[in-house]
Amino acid sequence: MRRSTLYTLTLLYLWIPVAIFLLTWINPWIGIPCFLLGSWMTLYAYRGVGGQVPFGGWPREVLIVLMILLWVMVNGVGGFWYQTADHMFRNQVFINLVDYEWPIHDGEGHVLCYFWGFWALPAVVAKAAGMYMAGYAFQVLWEAAGIWLALRCTFIFINKGVRARVLLVMIVFGGAELLRNMLEIWFEPFGIGWYTYCDDIFFYSYPTTLLAFNFNQMCGAMAATALVLLDSKPGRSAVAVGMLAFSAPFACMALFPVALWQIGRHAFAVRNVWKIMGRIFSIWNVGTTAVCFPVLYYLSLTDSRMLPGYLPDSWIWYGLVTTLLFGLGLWLPFIWDSVKRYAPFWIMVATVAAAFCLQMSTNPDLRSRIWVPLLMLLIMEVGKEVCRWEWLGAWRRSLLGLALLLGTWPSFSWVCGDWWCGFTEPFVSYRRYLISRTVFTLPIDSFRDHFVGTLPHNQIIVGNLDSSPAIEPEQ
Secondary structure, rough: OOOHHHHHHHHHHHHHHHHHHHHHHHHHHHHHHHHHHHHHHHHHHHOOOOOOOOOOOOOHHHHHHHHEEEEEEEHHHHOOOOOOHHHHHHHHHHHHHHOOOOOOEEOOOOOOOOOOOOHHHHHHHHHOOHHHHHHHHHHHHHHHHHHHHHHHHHHHHHOOOOOHHHHHHOOOOOOOOOHHHHHHHHHHHOOOOHHHHOHHHHHOHHHHHHHHHHHHHHHHHHHHHHHHOEEEOOOOOHHHHHHHOOOOOOHHHHHHHHHHHHHHHHHHOOOHHHHHHHHHOHHHHHHHHHHHHHHHHHHHOOOOOEEEOOOOOHHHHHHHHHHHHHHHHHHHHHHHHHHHOOHHHHHHHHHHHHHHOOEEEEEEEHHHHHHHHHHHHHHHHHHHHHOOHHHHHHHHHHHHHHHHHHHHHHHHHHHHHHHHHHHHHHHOOOHHHHHHHHHHHHOOOOHHHHHHHEEEOOOEEEOOOOOHHHOOOOO
């Protein structure tokens, strides 16, 4: 497989949900031109990129695919194993997309407003097959496909061939959660409780736990991050970031400054002012802006009550320091030579730091999601070190091994909990939240009214409101 094919497939993975949205939720006179433009950019953005994609032998490739599928399923994607409480909302969005005509609205000016890109194609599959199970099975395949694409791009980034150990790093990657737990025990007698609140950046924000809580945003964010960091064709980063906006808007926010930096670096590599302007206002940048406008307009309709700046300043700073210390500090000594002059790394660190000052109520969603691109970069850099394991000195190898043991604690403990619940919970409870089919009523978690969007009286973007309204079924 040529690298241009892999990059195009990765971009296609990001584009398909946006394409479905444009064709089914947006007025045709806006949606169809955006669809045609986006499809052209997807197919031609990475055309002409040279090089081959590294592949291992069939046993290794089969092992990698099986490991990804098992990892996805054990974390509850598709409902074939134990699911966390957050699946209540994930499953509800999917069921609504399957049950009701699109766009989903209540006939009174309210529309389902959520970044449901991950479920777009699985919902189409479930609708076509006439059964939920087809859509749930496809969710597993769709999630695994995103991780597989991100992993292939990671192999190219590391440039050490196909190593299953890189996937293991991705699965077990974490921070110094064990040390944080020790601090919790030490500080508890003094009544200092900020550490308890700040732990969500750990258990809540690594690949394995993100698969359990936030799988709908993780796979697309990881694939887009790998594609942007490869920067294999100058001036194309905006396309990947723009396509991500519908599936993972928070991760898109983190990658947006990186894309701007890459665009600027490419534009100012020449001295002619007209060439600079041509590169800044290229068809890729302008076209991405045009295609993303309906998506951003739709997401802006949310009626969310999750207001910023709710937490005390002391908690924000403690959270930021502990995140950088235990989440980033554990790995920085090993990757310092690679990242000390790598601008995207520092841009992402600054973005994560800013996210702590823009919290949404007492909820960790913003900073845990905006952390994913930086997390992916850390995985890629640590994977590079692990692939050099045989050539490392004894002292460095010992320290890296100790860091890997510390870093596996969040994921290992979480997977053990999932396996225990999977074997001890009755099967009927795996999808116990699927009975919740209401579109706009979420009584269990009242702050999640960001599922609802209010349409302005003169709105022209969201179309087909003559479709049957979504009526809450009788209980």
